[in-house]
């Protein structure tokens with residue numbers, strides 16, 4: 001018989017951010033966004049799949065009456081927990097973003113590679129303005145500086161899951177954000 005070594009599966013550990021903490025911070029950001037985009041059009045451009053919860057909750061907190069919502073998909077990690085650094089757009093926006101004010105919404109910024117690539121990609125088109133919101137940021141891991149206008153929380157460089165974020169496609173449905181433990 002051949003013995004195979006398999007790495008232990010990580011499990012959900014301590015709760016880093018509760019539903020209440022996430023909601024309270026998003027409502028602060030929603031007020032800032034309402035103020036910034038008063039009298040201007042606004043397209044929320046969520047990065048699938050991780051940003052689904054942030055977009056759904058944040059969108060409902062905005063008072064802005066002309067909000068449109070669109071989604072993109074970019075390739076990323078696969079099932080591993082470290083970034084490959086190679087990024088492609090797997091799903092383009094459906095809306096015509098020409099001259100529009102776009103707020104890119106992502107779940108988490110780790111190295112910053114995804115968002116810096118995305119911002120450069122959008123700016124190379126004739127988008128009116130591009131700003132970025134990330135719910136979480138890991139400042140210790142940032143390799144590329146991305147000007148992020150709205151940051152939910154700066155966190156330690158742990159791998160987290162829940163509230164849209166996955167490990168191997170699991171845990172996205174958790175209503176809170178937890179640290180994965182190995």
Ligand code: IMP
Nearest residue numbers: 083108109110111112113114159160165
């Ligand atoms: P970056 O390009 O290194 O900034 O990676 C950003 C993307 O990697 C995020 O949009 C997430 O999809 C994923 N990611 C980074 N860190 C985590 C984590 O701790 N949990 C879940 N996904 C993560």
Ligand code: MG
Nearest residue numbers: 047050107108
């Ligand atoms: Mg993501």
